[in-house]
Structure formats: structure tokens, C-alpha cells
Amino acid sequence: MTDNALPTAKTTTAKTTTAKTTTAKSTTKKAATKRTPVKKAATAKVATAKVDGAQLVKFYRDMVLIRRFEERAARAYTEALIGGYCHLNLGEEAAVVGLMGALRDTDYLFTNYREHGYAIMRGIDPNRTMAELYGRVDGVSKGWGGSMHMFDMSHRLLGGYGIVGGQLPLATGAALAIQYRGLDEVVMCTMGDGTANIGAFHESLNIAALWGLPVVFVVINNGLGMGTTVAKASAEPEIYKRASAYAMAAERVDGLDPLAVLDAAQRAVASARAGKPFLLEVLSERLRGHSVVDPAKYRSAEEVAHLAQFDPVPNLAARLVKERILTAAEVHKIDEEQAARADAADAFAQASAQPDVSTLFDYNYATPVANDSRRLPGEALFATVARPTAEVTR
Amino acid sequence: MTMKTYRQALHDTLRAEMLRDENVFLMGEEIGVFEGSYKITAGLLAEFGEKRVKDTPIAEEGFTGAAIGAAMLGLRPVVEIMTINFSLLALDQIVNHAAKIYGMFGGQAKVPLVIRTPGGGGQQLGATHSQNIELYYAFVPGMKVVAPSTPADAKALLLAAIRDDDPVLFLENLALYNTKGEVPDEDRPAEIGRAKIAREGHDLTLIGYSRMAYIAKNVAETLAESEGLDIEVIDLMSLRPLDRETIINSVKKTHAAVVLEDDWLTYGIGAEIAATISDGAFDYLDAPVRRVAMAEVPMPYSKVLESAAMPTNDDVVSAIFQTLEAVGRRLKKVGQSHD
Numbered sequence: 196m197t198d199n200a201l202p203t204a205k206t207t208t209a210k211t212t213t214a215k216t217t218t219a220k221s222t223t224k225k226a227a228t229k230r231t232p233v234k235k236a237a238t239a240k241v242a243t244a245k246v247d248g249a250q251l252v253k254f255y256r257d258m259v260l261i262r263r264f265e266e267r268a269a270r271a272y273t274e275a276l277i278g279g280y281c282h283l284n285l286g287e288e289a290a291v292v293g294l295m296g297a298l299r300d301t302d303y304l305f306t307n308y309r310e311h312g313y314a315i316m317r318g319i320d321p322n323r324t325m326a327e328l329y330g331r332v333d334g335v336s337k338g339w340g341g342s343m344h345m346f347d348m349s350h351r352l353l354g355g356y357g358i359v360g361g362q363l364p365l366a367t368g369a370a371l372a373i374q375y376r377g378l379d380e381v382v383m384c385t386m387g388d389g390t391a392n393i394g395a396f397h398e399s400l401n402i403a404a405l406w407g408l409p410v411v412f413v414v415i416n417n418g419l420g421m422g423t424t425v426a427k428a429s430a431e432p433e434i435y436k437r438a439s440a441y442a443m444a445a446e447r448v449d450g451l452d453p454l455a456v457l458d459a460a461q462r463a464v465a466s467a468r469a470g471k472p473f474l475l476e477v478l479s480e481r482l483r484g485h486s487v488v489d490p491a492k493y494r495s496a497e498e499v500a501h502l503a504q505f506d507p508v509p510n511l512a513a514r515l516v517k518e519r520i521l522t523a524a525e526v527h528k529i530d531e532e533q534a535a536r537a538d539a540a541d542a543f544a545q546a547s548a549q550p551d552v553s554t555l556f557d558y559n560y561a562t563p564v565a566n567d568s569r570r571l572p573g574e575a576l577f578a579t580v581a582r583p584t585a586e587v588t589r
Numbered sequence: 590m591t592m593k594t595y596r597q598a599l600h601d602t603l604r605a606e607m608l609r610d611e612n613v614f615l616m617g618e619e620i621g622v623f624e625g626s627y628k629i630t631a632g633l634l635a636e637f638g639e640k641r642v643k644d645t646p647i648a649e650e651g652f653t654g655a656a657i658g659a660a661m662l663g664l665r666p667v668v669e670i671m672t673i674n675f676s677l678l679a680l681d682q683i684v685n686h687a688a689k690i691y692g693m694f695g696g697q698a699k700v701p702l703v704i705r706t707p708g709g710g711g712q713q714l715g716a717t718h719s720q721n722i723e724l725y726y727a728f729v730p731g732m733k734v735v736a737p738s739t740p741a742d743a744k745a746l747l748l749a750a751i752r753d754d755d756p757v758l759f760l761e762n763l764a765l766y767n768t769k770g771e772v773p774d775e776d777r778p779a780e781i782g783r784a785k786i787a788r789e790g791h792d793l794t795l796i797g798y799s800r801m802a803y804i805a806k807n808v809a810e811t812l813a814e815s816e817g818l819d820i821e822v823i824d825l826m827s828l829r830p831l832d833r834e835t836i837i838n839s840v841k842k843t844h845a846a847v848v849l850e851d852d853w854l855t856y857g858i859g860a861e862i863a864a865t866i867s868d869g870a871f872d873y874l875d876a877p878v879r880r881v882a883m884a885e886v887p888m889p890y891s892k893v894l895e896s897a898a899m900p901t902n903d904d905v906v907s908a909i910f911q912t913l914e915a916v917g918r919r920l921k922k923v924g925q926s927h928d
């Protein structure tokens with residue numbers, strides 16, 4: 196392994212490092228100071244460890260669904276059918292499916308604004324996910340949240356959050372509620388690499404470790420926070436090592452390999468369920484700009500040219516065929532089916548109704564309150580009332 | 590004079606001030622390699638290098654606080670906070686430290702800091718990204734808050750803010766970045782704490798700042814043409830200190846006022862202005878002071894709901910007409926464009 200290479204998933208997963216051993220037995224040298232994505236060979240190696248054909252096929256289906264959904268969303272955004280900001284999971288599909296595969300239906304997820312894939316993998320209908328992007332009544336957040344703010348209590352997706360780091364204290368508190376009630380549930384809280392530098396990261400991890408809360412913090416390290424590389428933003432670019440400051444168990448995994456991610460996430464979740472919060476760093480790739488509108492000019496042509504090679508979706512397709520788990524025709528069929536699924540979601544979203552203006556004040560307060568302001572912008576506070584003449588001449 | 594956008598005026602002024610004074614440096618997220626989320630700092634990293642144009646981690650509290658500390662030692666940091674929404678993460682450092690240090694230590698240390706940040710709304714960014722919360726800073730003694738609405742004022746106020754020895758929150762606006770206007774080539778810093786009569790008139794005083802001053806001017810021009818109305822427009826320019834004198838004098842002349850704001854109604858800047866008029870021009874008023882502001886809800890993402898929650902030109906026109914009706918003035922076409 197060169198100095199620049201990221202750890203193979205195998206070496207990483209082999210060792211669940213606790214805080215004490217993290218620094219001592221780091222599985223990498225200078226991994227994250229650069230953005231050389233995980234070597235392909237590394238991905239292949241993990242496979243031999245544990246090939247579960249059915250699981251891989253399921254992952255492939257899910258990853259393709261996310262891929263086609265995001266591409267459909269990007270198109271609708273470019274056509275101005277979707278507004279606001281639109282951040283996609285393109286390149287992170289393997290990380291998303293692996294992480295979500297480790298959660299039980301009764302576990303909770305808090306995430307950030309790059310969450311369409313997570314919503315779908317939590318079991319939320321892609322139709323409703325797309326309808327949210329369109330701001331329609333059938334959207335997961337009824338059109339109130341948009342791309343960055345998806346929420347569905349019944350699927351235990353407790354929010355995409357648009358403020359960097361906003362979800363960390365909330366996830367910690369949800370874990371506190373679980374502990375308080377003596378339940379067997381776990382909270383997973385995902386964030387980006389750049390988010391590890393916000394103050395809430397320190398405060399939340401410390402509290403979680405101190406109180407032994409059932410929460411897994413996951414850093415999706417896609418190498419960039421907007422245009423800033425990890426090396427330019429993090430004094431310790433191997434982000435999982437920061438857990439040692441909180442005596443928290445931590446691990447780093449190859450996020451381009453869904454099986455490796457699942458494996459690591461299962462250990463992390465089991466640890467949290469046993470009252471030991473965990474920091475999992477997932478090395479991933481962002482194939483496009485920060486959001487749909489970002490042309491990502493700050494990336495070199497060379498870097499961009501190399502990206503395709505680390506695209507987890509075609510890589511998994513190739514692997515399925517190579518290992519004779521699926522034929523090329525079967526792979527193609529999955530691709531077609533999922534493209535149709537994304538198109539159907541788009542059609543559903545377009546057909547869904549716009550919220551009615553009369554509902555603007557429906558969610559002002561959970562407990563109705565006297566004198567609640569329900570005024571449209573042009574409305575006067577009071578109708579002009581002339582003072583009775585008798586009083587005026589008093 | 591040179592014709593340029595608000596964005597270009599900010600860029601050029603930052604650059605000129607960096608050339609003039611080597612204590613001036615820039616700090617913020619994505620201002621260097623990315624060239625600024627709204628491209629205000631484009632090219633400055635290449636020209637001045639990493640020492641003068643510092644890309645920061647996502648750490649609003651950390652880097653804003655660091656700028657305050659650097660300012661205490663005499664540097665003149667100009668911090669960019671990507672949007673005013675994220676300034677909430679730095680609120681403690683700004684309110685408890687930047688605004689307090691000069692007074693709390695008996696005038697021994699100055700904090701010559703500028704925080705540039707855009708407000709916005711109307712771009713479907715949802716509840717956390719569509720707020721106009723400059724009021725939080727205007728509320729705090731020790732802070733100065735300025736809010737230009739034209740490229741020329743952007744230059745004049747930015748010059749003033751950078752050369753000022755106190756912490757200044759410099760409010761920009763997403764919707765104004767691409768607007769154009771003539772900008773003087775020479776350095777003429779504005780006087781912080783002064784409003785401007787942007788248009789003279791006798792029929793009614795229309796008051797706004799930032800994007801709402803821009804809208805006020807447009808509405809006044811439109812109504813001059815369509816209704817023959819002669820509306821006076823005050824561009825506040827400075828929210829703290831507030832130029833109460835200019836407001837009062839105008840209302841003494843026009844006898845009626847409408848205040849426009851891009852934030853929520855209750856406890857807003859408009860409330861402060863209405864109170865000022867009540868105190869200083871009570872006897873001159875012929876109608877209640879009207880305020881046009883955002884609906885008081887966390888901003889929904891849906892375009893339909895967002896549009897309903899934001900003040901429009903029609904809302905402004907209708908408030909003006911209703912105020913003039915209350916005054917008893919007959920209008921040519923009252924109500925036509927708004928019912």
C-alpha cells in the first residue's frame with residue numbers, strides 16, 4: 196500500500212479499534228491527506244472474505260434505484276420543476292445501502308441535506324420522496340421541507356437537516372430518550388467530512404460517550420465539503436481518530452463496497468445498542484458538484500477523469516457479472532426496472548397537488564394558542580376605526 | 590462613475606481596501622478556492638494568497654471568534670458568513686464578545702471587524718435558509734448594522750465599515766447581487782448611522798432597507814407614472830444606529846408612512862420605526878403607520894406557500910392605497926391593481 200492509498204476495507208474491518216488502540220494501531224498511514232479514492236483491488240479483496248450473492252443483488256437493485264432517482268431529480272431541477280438546493284447521493288450509493296442495511300425498522304436515522312437515498316432506503320416510497328422535491332402535498336414533509344428537509348416519523352427518518360451539524364445534538368438527544376425509556380433501539384446520525392469541524396461535533400460526541408448513549412455517528416467522507424478538501428479543513432484528516440478524544444470506539448471503512456460498509460455498520464450499531472456509542476468513517480466519493488448547480492471547477496480535470504473508476508454502481512455491476520452472480524442481461528433488466536421506477540416517481544410527483552395557500556398557518560403551533568399571528572404580508576394589524584366624535588371633542 | 594453590479598462593487602471595494610491596508614484580510618467558508626458561494630471574492634485568493642484570503646473549516650463560531658481576537662490586536666478582518674442564517678452559530682461570539690469588548694473593558698480594546706453576510710428568501714431554500722435576522726444584531730448595543738440597496742451604497746458602506754473601529758454587520762442580499770448601478774470611482778465612505786432620501790415626495794413616506802428599499806423605489810416610480818403619486822422613499826442604509834431624524838422629518842412633510850421589511854412583523858425593524866414615528870411625529874400623522882412584512886411562519890419550501898408568505902409589490906401598493914384612503918386622499922384608480 197502506498198502512502199497515499201486508503202485502507203482496504205478488509206484491514207479496517209478486521210479491527211474494531213477502541214479509542215485506546217485507534218492511534219496506536221491505525222490501519223492507514225496518511226490516508227486522507229489526499230483524495231485518492233479507494234483502490235479497486237481493495238474492494239475486490241473484501242469480496243472474497245464474504246460473498247453473499249443474494250445480498251449483493253439486493254444492494255445492486257437499491258443502488259441503481261438511488262442512482263436513477265438522483266439522475267431524475269437532477270433533470271427535474273435543471274428544468275426548474277424542483278427549486279431550492281438539491282444535493283445528490285451520486286457516488287455514495289454503496290455507503291447508503293450498507294449503512295441502512297444495518298438498521299432495524301425500529302432504529303432511527305438523523306441525517307443532513309444530502310438524504311434522498313437515505314429516505315428511500317429507510318423504506319419511504321420513492322413517489323413521496325420525489326413529491327417532496329416538487330414541493331407537493333404528497334411529499335414526505337408535505338412540501339414544507341424540500342430536498343434538504345425530509346422527515347417521516349413512521350419510517351423513523353427523523354430529518355434531513357440543512358444547517359451543517361444541526362442533526363448531531365438532536366441525534367444525541369434521541370439516543371438519550373431511548374436510554375431513558377430502557378429501549379433496545381439505536382440512533383444513527385450521518386454527516387459529511389466537513390461537518391466534523393463544527394462545534395456541535397465535539398459537544399455531541401463528548402456527551403454521547405460520557406453518558407453511554409446508543410448512537411452511531413457516521414462521517415461520510417467524500418473528500419470534499421463544497422470545494423474544500425479534507426486536508427484543507429481537518430487538522431486530523433483521519434476523522435475516525437477523533438473518537439479517541441472521547442474514548443469512543445471508531446472505525447474507518449471503504450464506502451465504495453456495500454458489503455464492507457454493512458459489515459462495519461453492523462458492528463457499530465451493535466456497539467451502540469450495548470451502550471457504547473461509535474464513530475464510523477465511511478470513505479466515499481462525490482461524483483458531481485456539491486449540489487446540482489455546482490460545476491465543481493475547483494476539481495482538476497485529472498481528478499474528474501479518474502472519478503468514473505470509483506463509481507460504485509458500475510463497479511458492482513461488473514462484479515456481479517464477473518462472479519457469475521448475475522448475467523449481463525439480468526443486470527440490464529434491473530437497470531431498466533429502476534429507471535422505470537424513477538420515472539414513475541417523477542410522474543407521481545408531477546401529478547400531486549400543490550399545497551393550498553389556506554394551509555400556510557396550519558403548523559404554527561402544536562398547541563393552539565391565543566393571539567397567534569395568522570396574517571398575510573399585506574394585511575393591516577387593525578381595520579382603521581374612526582374615533583367617536585364625542586371623544587374627539589372631549 | 591462606472592456601471593457595475595452590486596456583486597462587482599463589493600468585490601472591487603474589498604480588493605481596493607486590501608491593497609490600501611495590509612491589515613485588512615478576508616476569512617470565511619469557501620471564499621478562496623471556491624471563489625465565494627456568491628462569487629464576491631472571485632480572484633482574490635489568486636491575487637493576495639492564502640495569508641490574506643483564508644478559507645476556513647465549517648466553523649462559524651470558531652472563525653468569527655478568531656476574527657474578533659485578531660481585531661483586538663489591530664488587524665481588520667472582513668469575515669464572510671455564507672448566509673445570515675449560519676451567523677446564528679456565531680451569535681455568541683458576536684453578541685457576547687464583539688459587541689461587548691470595547692465597553693466591558695472600559696474602552697481599552699477596539700474590535701474593527703466587518704461581518705459580511707447576505708440575507709435572502711424567495712428562493713425555496715426552506716425554513717432554515719430563508720431568514721432575515723439582521724434584527725438580532727441591530728438589537729445589540731455595541732454593534733453597527735448597515736444594509737446597502739445599491740451598488741454605489743454597497744461600495745460607500747463597505748469602505749466605511751472596513752475603516753470603522755467597531756464591529757459592523759454588513760448585510761447583503763441574494764436578490765441584489767446582480768442588480769446594476771453607477772458607482773463612483775473615487776473613495777467616498779458613507780457615514781454609518783445616516784439614512785438616505787432615495788426619492789423625494791410629498792404624498793407618503795415609504796421606508797425600507799436592502800431589498801425592500803429597492804422594491805420601495807420601484808413601487809414609488811411605478812405609482813408616480815400610473816397614479817401621479819409623489820412618494821418619498823427613505824433607504825435606511827443603517828439599522829443601528831437608526832437615523833430617526835430623517836424618518837421624522839419626512840413624515841412631518843408627508844403625514845403618512847408605510848414601512849417595508851423582509852423579516853417577520855412582530856418585534857421587527859418596522860415596529861421600531863413605527864414607534865419612532867409615534868414618538869417624533871405623532872401630531873403630524875394623518876393615518877396609522879402601516880407595516881408590510883413576511884407572514885409569521887417558518888418559511889415553507891413549496892413555491893406556492895413561500896410566495897404567499899413573502900411580501901410582494903402588490904402588497905406594498907395595497908398598503909399604500911389603504912393608507913392614502915385613511916388619509917382621505919382620492920386616488921385615480923384606487924384598488925385597481927390589488928383586489
Ligand SMILES: Cc1ncc(C[n+]2csc(CCOP(=O)(O)OP(=O)(O)O)c2C)c(N)n1
Pocket residue numbers: 309357358359360386387388389390391417419420421481485618647649671675678
Ligand atoms: C452552519 C452551516 N454553515 C455552512 C453551511 C453551508 N454548507 C452547506 S453544505 C456545506 C458543506 C458540507 O460538507 P460535508 O460535511 O463534507 O458534507 P457533503 O456536502 O460533502 O455531503 C456547507 C459549507 C450550512 N448549511 N450550515
Ligand SMILES: [Mg+2]
Pocket residue numbers: 387388389415416417418419420421
Ligand atoms: Mg463531504
